[in-house]
Amino acid sequence: MACMNEDGQWIVLMGLLVAVGLFFLALIINQSALVGQTTAEGVLEFPKNDIRDLREAVFDYVDEFDHEEDTESKAVRDDIIAISLERKNAVVDFSVGDPEDISGRDLHPITIHYNNGVTEYHETVYY
Amino acid sequence: MSLDFLAGFTIFMLALIMVVSMVPGLLAGLQSSGIDYDAVAYRTGVILVEDPGWPVYPPWEMKAGAYKDEIERMGLAASKETPNILLSTKVDAFFNGTFFASEDYRSKAIFGDIPYSYNFSLRSEDGTYNNATGDPLPPGYGYGYIRRAVKIKEPGVAVINGSFAPQYTSSTANQEFIVRLNFSQLLDPERGPAYRIDPRTEPVSITITDFGAYRNMTLPTPENATLKNVTFWKMDPTVPMPRFTRIPFSYNTEDPDLYTLFIDGNQNNLVPDTEVSENISLVLKPAATSIFTLDQNSILEVRFNFEDDDYPHTNITGIHHYDYNTTNVTCPPLKPAVLEVAIW
Amino acid sequence: MVNDRGQLYTMEGVAAGVIMLLTAYIVVSTTSVYTAGDTHIPDMQLEQLGSDVLAMMDTPDTKGEVSDLEIFVSTNNETGFKNAFLGYCNAKAIGADNLHMSANVTYRHASSNEIRDYPLVEPDNTWTGRESAVRVTRWVELEGNPSGVSGMDPSRPRAVLVEVLLWRA
Known part of the structure; x- marks a missing residue:
């Protein structure tokens, strides 16, 4: 051992240090990108506006058709389900029940289901 | 290899590892600040536009003076079911520069450990609202920003003009004119919060114009009539034998x-x-309505009592219902506006 | 005793490494690297604004009225829709923004069970196809078919999806 030439040691050592340094830097840059991505994507990917819009569309539907099932209301319901799947990539379903007496008001129980693969949303609301 | 080299190098490496492990925190803090501003601006925008604030009843905008500490959160929305519909009373309180200090905006609207600089501004399409608070924007794009499209809801006004005169004059009755607010009608859940008249959060305005049309026209024709007093009465129809009682209030x-x-x-x-010869204008602020201890079934009456010593100078009498009938109360249409939040 | 001349070299190497790290740190922290994550933020801002504007256009100013959005779609009013939308979008406290838009209406063709769309607002000449545009949507429920649109099945109450592409020129 003692006879070995150790002159090259520092080169190896320095190489190692630089490699470690670069690794850390890469990690940091990666993380900083992640910060911006997660905050903005958290907003973009959570379909708050879509769900609100869907709820209002369902309420409009109830305003228009009550809980009746006829060809016209069924067509509108099919519109919402089919267009959601095609254009919003979201599986949507909703149903409107017979009005019930909720503290003196006749309200329809509405169940809404929404799933776009990332976010799932289920709700029973009286309207 | 020498032992002292090994020992020294081990210590050195430990120190280096410590330093290096501290670097990411140092760097991340610097790198993400710009990104963080946008997130904070977004969050503040959501709080202002989609939240009515806390407490709700009585609303935070009534917590004046010493009660300012009771405000948890300043939101401008009319209710949480109506995002983007702002209440004018909340807007006025929020942009009241004398009432809130910058520390209040930071702790009740922005929320964050860092004392961010901010600039909030609200401008309606027609220019009636043009409010701003905070520091002037820094040059360039070095700040987080969000813009929200909103509509502003303004309180209704009951204008009783000369056209009501045939309805509200009678020479036989006593000269008392009543404006009646039936809370169970006003707060009917059928009516969404965006179009609701809620005396608990919005002022009640009663304006009697063209008072000349209500004058007693028998000779000698008087020039004016005397408004003796205005009193508030309430009734709770849910109790047995309901009747109106005069609300104790510092009337004078x-x-x-x-x-x-x-x-x-x-x-x-x-x-x-x-x-009074021309007009009477009464605005009852929600702060007053809240001390009347009214609930959603109460009926509130505002009674204008006219009395003259010699003979009745006016024939005004009757009950004006402060309700959703558009001839009785004018509810102004919602005003489109934009709210901008800048954080840096 | 081994030759310990290498120690000095090691220290030098470490020092050089630290200097390089420091240099890299200074370079990274002074020049702001426009990372992929940053591009999401303007998208988020635009999307939020667009959704807000559509929601507000769908909110009537007084109770009982039909919303502007429903009127524009049911009468197929291109200029009305465009002016209302852009007027709202570009409004700022000071000055105006420079946003542009196009809009499509998606409907279901019942007899062929296809999802079809027709343009409501054509893109203007700032549209090159390379903009990072965002898409915002809003459901509109119509009493009957919108006027002046050919190729729809017989008139019936229908739900259509208004899709707006929004970009900054």
Whole structure:
């Protein structure tokens, strides 16, 4: 051992240090990108506006058709389900029940289901 | 290899590892600040536009003076079911530069450990709202920003003009004119919060114009009539044998935080005993309504009592219903506006 | 005793490494690297604004009225929709923004069970196809078919999806 030439040691050592340094830097840059991505994507990917819009569309539907099932209301319901799947990539379903007496008001129980693969949303609301 | 080299190098490496492990925190803090501003601006925008604030009843905007600490959160929305519909009373309180200090905006609207600089501005399409608060924007794009499209809801006004005169004059009755607010009607859940008249959060405005049309036209024709007093009465129809009771209130103190009463343009208290020839304008602030201890079934009456010593100078009488009938109360249409939040 | 001349070299190497790290740190922290994550933020802002504007256009100013959005779609009013939308979008406290838009209406063709769309607002000449545009949507329920649109099945109450592409020129 003692006879070995150790002159090259520092080169190896320095190489190692630089490699470690670069690794850390890469990690940091990666993380900083992640910060911006997660905050903005958290907003973009959570379909708050879509769900609100869907709820209002369902309420409009109830305003228009009550809980009746006829060809016209069924067509509108099919519109919402089919267009959601095609254009919003979201599986949507909703149903409107017979009005019930909720503290003196006749309200329809509405169940809404929404799933776009990332976010799932289920709700029973009286309207 | 020498032992002292090994020992020294081990210590050195440990120190280096410590330093290096601290670097990411140092760097991340610097790198993400710009990104963080946008997130904070977004969050503040959501709080302002989609949240009515806390507490809700009585609303935070009524927590004046010493009660300011009770405000948890300043939101401008009319209710949480109506995002983007702002209430004008909340807007006025929020942009009231004398009432809130920058520390209040930071702790009740922005929320964050860092004392961010901010600039909030609200401008309506027609220019009636043009409010801003905070520091001037820094040059360039070095700040987080969000812009929200909103609509502003303004309180309704009951204008009783000359056209009501045939309905509200009678020479036989006593000269008492009543404006009645039926809370169970006003707060009917059928009516969404965006279009609701809620005296608990919005001022009630009663304006009697063209008072000449209500004058007693028998000779000698008087020039004016005397408004003796204005009193508030309430009734709870849910109790057995309901009847109106006079609400105890400091009627003879002028308090613009609770009400304003203008007679022919001059401010008065509620016991004016003053002659009126043109118009009467009463604005009852929600702060007053909240101390009346009313619930969603109460009926509130505002009674204008006219009395003259010699003979009745006016024939005004009757009950004006402050309700959703558009001839009785004018509800102004929602005003489109934009709210901008900048954080840096 | 081994030759310990290498120690000095090691220290030098470490020092050089630290200097390089420091240099890299200074370079990274002074020049702001426009990372992929940053591009999401303007998208988020635009999407939020667009959704807000559509929601507000769908909110009537007084109770009982039909919303502007429903009127524009049911009468197929291109200029009305465009002016209302852009007027709202570009409004700022000071000055105006420079946003542009196009809009499509998606409907279901019942007899063929296809999802079809027709343009409501054509893109203007700032549209090159390379903009990072965002898409915002809003459901509109119509009493009957919108006027002046050919190729729809017989008139019936229908739900259509208004899709707006929004970009900054």
